[in-house]
Amino acid sequence: MSDRRNLFNKVWDLHAIENLPSGQTQLFIGLQMLHEVTSPQAFEMLRDRNLKVMFPERTLATVDHIVPTQSVLRPFQDGLAEQMMSAIETNCKEFGITLFDLKDQRQGVVHVVGPEIGATQPGMTIVCGDSHTSTHGAFGAIALGIGTSQVAHVLATQTLALAKPRVRKVIVNGKMKPGVFAKDVTLYIIRKLGVQGGVGYAYEYAGEVFDNMSMEERMTVCNMSIEGGARCGYINPDQTTVDYIQGREQAPKGEEFDRAAKWWLSLASGPDAEFDDVVEYDAADIEPTVTWGINPGQSVGVNENLPQLADYSKDDQVGIQEAFDYMGLEAGQAIKGLNIDVAFIGSCTNGRISDLRQAAEIAKGRHVAENVKALVVPGSQQVLKQAVEEGLDKIFEAAGFEWRGAGCSMCLAMNPDKLVGNQISASSSNRNFKGRQGSPTGRTLLMSPAMVAAAAINGYVSDVREMLEPATV
Incomplete structure (x- = not known):
C-alpha cells in the first residue's frame, strides 16, 4: 500500500x-x-x-x-x-x-x-x-x-x-520569464492568497518552477511563507537538495551520507499524497513584482497600476486607504517611476551569493543615481568572502553602492542601518510594515535584488528587464 x-x-x-x-x-x-x-x-x-x-x-x-x-x-x-x-x-x-x-x-x-x-x-x-x-x-x-x-x-x-497545521499544496508550473526571480514568485503567491490566507496551514511548494530552482531560490520562497500567514513552508528534497548539502561542515560523510541521502529522498510526498487544499498558478502570469503598501500582500507587477478602492470589499477598503495614506500614494497610480531614496540588498530572504550575483549583473558598468543611498549587505561572512573572491564587491563599489559586513542590517534596523524620516526604500528584505526599517514614517517597497539594483541605478522603481542584455521587454 x-x-x-x-x-x-x-x-x-x-x-x-x-x-x-x-x-x-x-x-x-x-x-x-x-x-x-x-x-x-x-x-x-x-x-x-x-x-x-x-x-x-x-x-x-x-x-x-x-x-x-x-x-x-x-x-x-x-x-x-x-x-x-x-x-x-x-x-x-x-x-x-x-x-x-x-x-x-x-x-x-x-x-x-x-x-x-x-x-x-x-x-x-x-x-x-x-x-x-x-x-x-x-x-x-x-x-x-x-x-x-x-x-x-x-x-x-x-x-x-x-498544534498540527493542515497542509496546502501550492503548485506553480511553467517556466519563469527572464527578469523574474524567486522573490517575484513568492510575492505573487502572497498577493493571490493574502497575508492571512495561510493561517492554520503549512505550505508545500510543488511544480516545475520549484523543481527547477536552486536551493538558494527555494530558501527565498520558503522564507516568505510566514508573510502569507502560513505556519511554515517546505519543498520536497530532491537531487538538488542532496548536492547542496554534500561536503558541508555538518553534513554526514562517506557511506553515512549515501544512506542519509537515500532516506532524505524517500521523505518526499508521493504522487498519491493527500492534502487539505491545493492551489495552482502559471509561471507565465508572474512579472517582476513590487509591494506598494504596508504588508507583503499589497503588491503589483512593475508595469501595473496600483489598485482602485472599488477593487476591494467595503471591509477591506479602510485598510487599503490606510496603506495609500501611509505610503503617500494614490489609487490607480503607476508604481513604475516612483522615486526612491534608499536601496537595500541583503537579509535572510535575499542576502545569499546568488542574490548578490543577480544584483551585480545590473550594477556592472553603471552607477547609483544621485541622492540614492545604496547598501549591499552579505548574509554571512562566508557569503562576503565568496563575493570578494568573485570581485562582486568591486563591482558594487565602482557603481556607488556601500559594501558592508555581514548582518541583518536595514531589514529590521535593530542596528545603525535605518531609514530617516519618510524616505522610500527599495528593499530585498521580507517586510514592509510601518516603521520596519527604522523610521516611524519610513516607507518600504519590497522587490527582488535585481529590481533593487535597477531602482538604485535609475533612482526610481524600474523594470529590470529593460536593463538586461539584451532587453527582454
Missing part, C-alpha cells in the same frame, strides 16, 4: 512523542538555532528554575540582528546592542552552546548560516526564536519560528507542544 502522507505529516509523525490532552502534539526538536535578540530571557528562565540545556549539541547560536555592518569594534556604540552581544556570549559559554561570534568565519544571519554549514537537513524539525525560520523548509524540514518562552522550553527539554 502506498504512503498517502505528504512530507509534512511524515516528518511530524517521526518526531511525535505523544498526543497531549490539549489536542497538541509533543514534538521532538532536532535543531534549535539562537540569536542575540530572543535568547537572553530564555536563558534567564533556565537559571530561575535551575535547569540545564538538555542537548547543547543540538543548539547553534549566531549574532546578526544588532550587529553593525560598518564597524564591529567593541563595545558597540549602541548600549543595548552591546548588552545583547555580551549576554549571548556569556550564556553560550555557561551552557556549552556553540556560538558563531564576530571572530568566527561562520557568523552571519541565522537563516543563512544554518544551511551553508550543513546543519539544516531534510526530515528535521527546526526551531528558532525568529519568524523567518520557515527558510529551512527549503530542504524538506519542518521549520518553525517560536516565542521566547518556547525557546526556553526547547533548551530545557528538546521538545515542544505544538
